[in-house]
Amino acid sequence: MAGATVDPDWHAATDPRTPPQQLADIAARRWDLHAVISAHPQAYPELRRWMAQVDPGGDHTAQAMPLTPVRRPRRGIGWWFAGCGCLAVAGVLVVVIALLGGVGAALQQDGGSRPEAGSVPAPAPEPANDAVAEQLAIFESERARYHQLVAELDGNPVAPLVTQLDFMERVEREAAVPGISEIAARSVAERAREFREELEAEVTAAEARRANASGTLTEQLVDEAGDGFIDVRWDATSACDAAGEGELTTGCVVTGDPLTIHLQSESAASGDWERRMVVAHELAHVYQHADARRFDDGKGDADRLVEQGMFQGSDEKMADCYALTYYDEHTLTNGSVTLGYGYVCNASERQAIREWAAEVNAPMPN
Numbered sequence: 001m002a003g004a005t006v007d008p009d010w011h012a013a014t015d016p017r018t019p020p021q022q023l024a025d026i027a028a029r030r031w032d033l034h035a036v037i038s039a040h041p042q043a044y045p046e047l048r049r050w051m052a053q054v055d056p057g058g059d060h061t062a063q064a065m066p067l068t069p070v071r072r073p074r075r076g077i078g079w080w081f082a083g084c085g086c087l088a089v090a091g092v093l094v095v096v097i098a099l100l101g102g103v104g105a106a107l108q109q110d111g112g113s114r115p116e117a118g119s120v121p122a123p124a125p126e127p128a129n130d131a132v133a134e135q136l137a138i139f140e141s142e143r144a145r146y147h148q149l150v151a152e153l154d155g156n157p158v159a160p161l162v163t164q165l166d167f168m169e170r171v172e173r174e175a176a177v178p179g180i181s182e183i184a185a186r187s188v189a190e191r192a193r194e195f196r197e198e199l200e201a202e203v204t205a206a207e208a209r210r211a212n213a214s215g216t217l218t219e220q221l222v223d224e225a226g227d228g229f230i231d232v233r234w235d236a237t238s239a240c241d242a243a244g245e246g247e248l249t250t251g252c253v254v255t256g257d258p259l260t261i262h263l264q265s266e267s268a269a270s271g272d273w274e275r276r277m278v279v280a281h282e283l284a285h286v287y288q289h290a291d292a293r294r295f296d297d298g299k300g301d302a303d304r305l306v307e308q309g310m311f312q313g314s315d316e317k318m319a320d321c322y323a324l325t326y327y328d329e330h331t332l333t334n335g336s337v338t339l340g341y342g343y344v345c346n347a348s349e350r351q352a353i354r355e356w357a358a359e360v361n362a363p364m365p366n
């Protein structure tokens with residue numbers, strides 16, 4: 001007879017909103033609903049294990065019923081399943097049943113004693129979703145503070161090297177995955193905090209650095225160019241590769257630490273012309289590194305210009321060209337001093353330098 005029979009336990013066991021404790025109560029008196037309860041998103045591991053132990057041979061397939069999708073904010077992996085429809089739920093049931101069968105077989109092999117019916121393990125006091133929400137709230141607040149700091153670097157040519165935005169973007173993508181696990185939520189919150197702390201330390205260091213503590217022309221030029229985010233040291237003799245015979249190393253930027261310019265001592269320079277030209281050349285290297293940091297493949301617009309044969313295919317001659325263009329110079333020789341790599345760039349290369357500088361926010365007088 002096709003009557004409208006209502007089974008409140010079955011309804012509760014198929015409703016994703018039913019809390020864990022109620023599922024445990026139903027499981028204690030309705031063994032015929034164990035398969036349905038096993039597939040419930042709020043069923044916890046201890047409850048599933050208990051059901052498998054008290055009734056390992058139960059015919060669960062007859063109870064395989066699709067859960068009713070409900071409209072509410074999705075939180076956690078359980079809700080994600082609930083919204084997946086019949087096929088996905090049926091798939092989950094098959095997996096659960098396979099697991100249960102395995103547990104039962106193992107128990108029988110071991111000759112393990114079955115626990116008393118009714119001693120249903122209680123659910124854990126804290127649902128995992130609260131912990132996930134808490135970690136995601138930490139992540140959000142760290143992320144907001146990080147982006148406030150990033151905004152302070154807007155227009156700075158070395159911003160890509162300082163902010164390392166792509167690292168944070170990766171974490172943001174992980175945090176946006178639906179049904180994120182508690183472990184993953186902790187990880188994104190922790191990394192967001194680290195990135196915020198590192199950036200905060202960089203900002204504080206830059207504030208202290210931009211005061212030109214040494215009172216030198218070279219530091220003044222470097223501080224102005226990077227607003228304090230570029231460091232300068234007068235240790236070219238030890239930090240840079242040795243120059244050829246009859247030459248002196250005037251400065252360098254090392255790939256592993258592109259935010260530090262190494263120069264010869266202030267007094268070793270022949271005069272301010274040399275100091276300005278050398279600093280501009282080294283700053284160009286810093287901007288080349290920052291430019292490359294903007295791209296996933298680590299190749300910047302500067303690299304592409306050089307590859308196209310500009311500046312005679314040399315990033316060093318490009319750095320010379322930046323200095324020549326910046327100071328509107330047409331020679332690399334001043335008195336008895338000759339700097340650079342022996343090539344004075346032409347008008348079209350200078351135009352390319354101007355466009356590149358505008359693109360990467362590198363300073364360039366009009």
Ligand SMILES: [Zn+2]
Nearest residue numbers: 281285316319
């Ligand atoms: Zn160089």
